[in-house]
Amino acid sequence: xxxxxxxxxxxxxxxxxxxxxxxxxxxxxxxxxxxxxxxxxxxxxxxxxxxxxxxxxxxxxxxxxxxxxxxxxxxxxxxxxxxxxxxxxxxxxxxxxxxxxxxxxxxxxxxxxxxxxxxxxxxxxxxxxxxxxxxxxxxxxxxxxxxxxxxxxxxxxxxxxxxxxxxxxxxxxxxxxxxxxxxxxxxxxxxxxxxxxxxxxxxxxxxxxxxxxxxxxxxxxxxxxxxxxxxxxxxxxxxxxxxxxxxxxxxxxxxxxxxxxxxxxxxxxxxxxxxxxxxxxxxxxxxxxxxxxxxxxxxxxxxxxxxxxxxxxxxxxxxxxxxxxxxxxxxxxxxxxxxxxxxxxxxxxxxxxxxxxxxxxxxxxxxxxxxxxxxxxxxxxxxxxxxxxxxxxxxx
Numbered sequence: 001x002x003x004x005x006x007x008x009x010x011x012x013x014x015x016x017x018x019x020x021x022x023x024x025x026x027x028x029x030x031x032x033x034x035x036x037x038x039x040x041x042x043x044x045x046x047x048x049x050x051x052x053x054x055x056x057x058x059x060x061x062x063x064x065x066x067x068x069x070x071x072x073x074x075x076x077x078x079x080x081x082x083x084x085x086x087x088x089x090x091x092x093x094x095x096x097x098x099x100x101x102x103x104x105x106x107x108x109x110x111x112x113x114x115x116x117x118x119x120x121x122x123x124x125x126x127x128x129x130x131x132x133x134x135x136x137x138x139x140x141x142x143x144x145x146x147x148x149x150x151x152x153x154x155x156x157x158x159x160x161x162x163x164x165x166x167x168x169x170x171x172x173x174x175x176x177x178x179x180x181x182x183x184x185x186x187x188x189x190x191x192x193x194x195x196x197x198x199x200x201x202x203x204x205x206x207x208x209x210x211x212x213x214x215x216x217x218x219x220x221x222x223x224x225x226x227x228x229x230x231x232x233x234x235x236x237x238x239x240x241x242x243x244x245x246x247x248x249x250x251x252x253x254x255x256x257x258x259x260x261x262x263x264x265x266x267x268x269x270x271x272x273x274x275x276x277x278x279x280x281x282x283x284x285x286x287x288x289x290x291x292x293x294x295x296x297x298x299x300x301x302x303x304x305x306x307x308x309x310x311x312x313x314x315x316x317x318x319x320x321x322x323x324x325x326x327x328x329x330x331x332x333x334x335x336x337x338x339x340x341x342x343x344x345x346x347x348x349x350x351x352x353x354x355x356x357x358x359x360x361x362x363x364x365x366x367x368x369x370x371x372x373x374x375x376x377x378x379x380x381x382x383x384x385x386x387x388x389x390x391x392x393x394x395x396x
Contacts, residue, residue, distance in 0.1 A: 019326075019389055022319045023370065023382075029312070030296075030371035031056055037284050037291040037299045038373070052292055052373055055140065059375040063382030070386030075335060078387070082157035089154045090183070092127055092147035097190035099124040104192075118144070123191050148196050149376040151184050153384050155200060156341035159207050164334040167211060174217045177208040194232055195364035199348055201225070206344035207337050210327065263288040264295060264357055267302035268309075275305030292373035294365055297357045312371070313354075320347045326392045335391045342384040346370075 035053035042051045073081070099117055102108045103124065110119035115131040117124050126144040130137060137143050159180060166176045181204030188197040209215070267283040270276060281302045284291045291299055301309045323343025330336045346369045353368045355361045367374055369381045 016389055016392055019319075019322055019385075019392060022315060022322065023385055026315055026319070026370040027060055029315070030368075030373075031060070033296055033300055033371065034292050034373045036279055036303070037281070037296060040285055041291070051139075055375070056373055056378070058140075059378040060382070062375075063379040066379060066383035067386035067389070070383055071390045073390065075338060075387055075390050076332070078157055078334075078338070079161040082154060082161050085150065085154035086158040086180075089147055089151040090187070093151055093184065093187035096124045096127070096147060097187040100191045104190075123193060125191050125193055146376040148188050148191075148193065148200075149380045151188070152200060152203065152345055153380045155181060155184050155204060156207065156338065156345065156384065157387075159204055160334055160337035160341060163207065163211055163337060167213070167333065173208070173211060173213045177204060178217075178221065181205075189232065193365075194229070195352065195366055198229065199352065199366065202348055203341055203345050206348075207341040210337055210340040211333065260289050260295075260363060261359055264298045265359065267295075267298040268357070271302040271305040271308075273305050274307050275301070275303045278303050290365075293367050294353070294363075294372065295357070296372050297354060297368060301357075312368075316347070316350045319343075323347075323388060326388060330391055330394055332394070335394055338387055339391050342388045345384065346381065 031053060034056050035050070038052040039049045043049045096117060099108070099114065099119075100123065103110050103119065103122075108114075110122050112118050116128050118126055118128070120126065125146055125148065127147060129143045129145065131142065159177060162176050162180070163173055165171075166173045181201055184204075185197040185201045188200060205218070263283055267281070267288055270282075276282075281299050283302055284299055288295050288298060297309065297312070300312060304311075320343060323339060323346070327336050327339035327343065330339055349366055349369050352361070352364055352366045353372075356364045356366070367377055369377065
């Protein structure tokens, strides 16, 4: 019996270390590429070459505290944290959805007149934590966060707890899955942010699928949701333009979105097999938009070539395998749903970003987890990974 316990502990420790190594490698690679991609812009605009990399290290430090908290927190009692987090995400998303609705209705203009919620590129997706007249934070300035990133993590936690309860009590688990995920997706859609809304719903669906419950209701709701999404695309000029750019029509090529994807493809194409050399990117000299966040995969492809992008794909593939392996070997349903939800979250964001960079889908603005620059994404992703590492200790 003592040997069995020792072997179980060894397996648990091994999985913890291997998961931590994968996370650390992705974080390190991301920090290096962010500094490399932003050094010219940072020096020219802010007068210092290290602004973005220092901020990213700050986000990683903050996220690591969240990682440690959830790593040590008993995930079987995670409902105590999930409910207030989910309520906060609904309140903040509801506020942004209301502002987005007012903007779309013509009742307010997209501007910075609302001091706590900036309108960026026609959408309300951010909330300021220290809006004027509150003082700015040194180095960071006005600090904001994206409620949609909080919503991804809190929805995973909330759905897992509620579905676990519903299945134990033999309640209708499909409605428990559909209503919260549908409400969150609707709020995000009204910002507007269709790609994140779709991503959230896919993450929720992966959690429901992992329960083993009947999928027959999805045969009805699935086509309805797909048609609704198509309707939103066709009735929105901006989303329609993105689709035209993907298809490659003459109209789409003349759009600014066409410029973005063109610069991405130039970066990836010029990289060849082994790249133009580390630090030798030309596209980062203000040709390619969003070089540190959404488009960082293109910079990796340009400087490190197909070999470099393959390394990134391998890292994420290993992580995805590890995450689903943890889910498969978790002894309880709650842990399984949490592990599936968190792994699907990271996997889907990675696939969506790479698909957009290679023109398989329209540009989405979805970053690569752990590698792209960004505070909200980094902090909440590391919190979720802390839960995943916690669950890995329960493997038998």
